[in-house]
Amino acid sequence: MSTPITIVVPTYNAGNNFKKCAYMLLKQTANITEIIVIDSSSEDKTPDIAKSFGFSVDIIPKCDFGHGKTRQYALNKANTEIVVFMTQDALLADQNSIDNIICFLQRDKNLAAVYGRQLPYLNTGVIGRFARLYNYPDTSFVNTFEDIEKKGIKTAFLSDSFAAYKKSILQNIGGFPKHVNFGEDTYIAAKLLLAGYKTGYCAEAMVYHSHDYGLYEDYLRSKIIGKFHKEEHWLLDIFGRAEGEGVKYVFKELEYLFDTGKIYLLPVAFLHNILRFIGYRIGLR
Template sequence: MNVTVIVPSYNGGNLWKQSACLLAEQIPSLRVKVIDSSSEDDTREIAQGFGFEVEQIDQKDFDHGGTRSYSLEDVNTEFVVFLTQDVLLEGKDAIAFLVSVFDKDPEIVCAYGCQLPHVDANPLAQHARYNSYKPDSYVTSLTDDFPTGFRKAFLSNSFAAYRVDFLRSIGGFPRHLILGEDAYVAAKALVANKKVAYVAEAKVRHSHNYSVIQEFKRYFDIGVFHSTQSWMIDELGSVEGEGVKFAVEQLRYVCKVKKHHWLILSIFTSMAKFIGYKLGKKHQMLGVKLSRKLSMYKSYWNRV
């Protein structure tokens, strides 16, 4: 297929070894580029062992959007698929399923697949995946009724595909975003009257067992992202109320799977997300020094 796969990496460990093995079983002669941020383990050697192209960059130079845009410079395929090093592809046709959605409508310019929780995922991580990745596929535009609001721009570069010409037409992924370069591009597509697709048949395993503190830091960064990219909320709609809905559904899920000892942690996690998000939106009042301490992606603040 006319596709290049790009994987940013850093100290991928054993999970990357599994991920690379599954990636190598995909489309024959698939070009895979690994952009490695100077790993200190055998991440690069694993990639080379599977015949992947490897380019090393300095760790300090990694940028969620900028590094992915840089990786596009020598791509001459029609489509590009981005993966993260901790994704385990489900089935040998996962990438083919994802990219095939572009054949259905030329207005579809970006798409993402279904992320299932890893086998060791705790109940909160399980719910996060089942809540975000439903069984039914969809294609949406700015005028479609589903999904609603900001959710229209949901996209994850852990397993996402793009038309390369569209990415280049908007200047690629933005440089120096704290996170959310994938949602940014999806929003750009929507306001340009293009379409975003979710392909439920294209599946991977991907989840994180975050602690309460890690969730606080992650949602602080989400708050920073939303405050610095307020145009997205202006164009698509507010995210207010989504957090409460998610927290209630999380409690219901914990009860459904009979993991009642997770109820208290579920409540504290939801509180941490809410407080972190609100503080992130006010990061300018907090200043760079304090914001760096509260943030998960601390290198972002070196360039603020």
Template sequence: MRTSLIIPTRNASSHLDRLLPALRMQTLQPDEMLVVDSASSDDTVARFREFGARVEVIDAKDFNHGGTRRWASEQVGGEALIVMTQDAIPANAQTFANLITELQLDPLNGVAYGRQLPHPGAGVLGAQSRHFNYPAQSRSKSLADAPELGIKTCFSSDSFSVYRRSALEAVGGFPADVIGSEDAYVAARMLLDGYTVRYAATAEVYHSHDYGLMDEFHRYFDIGVFYGREPWIRQAFGDAGGEGKRYVLAELQALREAGALHRTPEVMVRSAFKLLGYRLGHLERYLPKSLKQRLGMFSTYWT
């Protein structure tokens, strides 16, 4: 299966000392590598070109989570499209090979997304987020799982995933214009079209964030905007059910195990900020553009 690797970048230099050696050590080397760089001001472009990648530079204002990946997918010829972010670091030499193997387990697998481990030195809450969303056991998800999983059925992550080109094209490709969550959009389209989504726990990358309170607010504002503009996803799969409660309980357990229960109020405030951001995102059509630019994480989307 011919494989193409796509990485959107912007000022990625701080990650490249880990990322480039991890890419070089992969036992499965992509047939081509396309980096789409949003006008970096550091040495990102030069280092990727020296590494051997094809690098296309776009204006930062032209970047779109869906549209840029859509364009990139049209510039490469692979039957399997590995999509990852600049801060996702393959954890071992078999990461790419295992991702492709899990995609190929079933011809109905339209996309497979890998397991994300916390970066070394990640904070307790940042690490818990990875453990909660990316367990040790692989799983395939179909539309039949919606009564059990709700909207988590179409959970996927373009921080590290691989798309079967034929399935991606069958559902219309990446959306041309979304504020984010293009991975959930495509996964939902695939599930409704009869494909399955594979969680590939054997394909591991290091990828985590230690978000502050306002980071969480901005991120969930963007998520709220996305789901507010794509109501068909909730109509097809339902909502998150008790996922929020389970997540908070898992955070509290992680604090307990780390001897940090004094941070319990932080968890509660963090959850409130997420909910507030999400609700405001749903109401974004009533907000002026100038305010939305300040509320969201992807501020350039509104320009």
């Protein structure tokens, strides 16, 4: 019998699109023994949809939701050592996605968390598509604390839109931070690396998950990131500042637009990057 797995999906007004995600969860070849949905009192049929697929549904008050504390609440409920966290809009790309991420996680006893590759949906715009291709490459790797010199703050990057954790290790370092309502996955990755554990990225474990943020949405999101870095300033003190990574992103995006013949989008990309920078600096201060 393969390793038993718990899947956790926080939801809120996921709508009918959640059916596609639920269907792909049931098609997985992995030994999924429980699927826990933590629903923040949806106003639509999300809890009923989840129950119709046989998922365990725990409804919490909307005001009680927090990205850190809700995931810790779910982690405490999980009955297996390996727990996979997903978001309601992450669609597993094939039936082996969960198996692939679990196999990667289990190949090293010091590997505590692994996140999977996020592919852009087919209808994703050029700028949103590049963001996924840049942050989720086609080559797997493992991060250790020593990688800071080469990767800087990117060493602590991890996304729990699709990520697998070893519960015992996570609990040993204090679990998900209940006071953090954004960036809880980065927080956890950094704490794991500081404790001497490894984190990983499995390019063979894939989900479809992408967004086409508008200018104002990009500004607000970057402002939240800046605020997170201000509140958790130890991240920047230890792993380095984020601006250097931002510059790399801009140049790679420029190269991508030239290579794909989308030069006409340069003004739009420029505006997005300027607003991201302004938002981040405002949040940081």
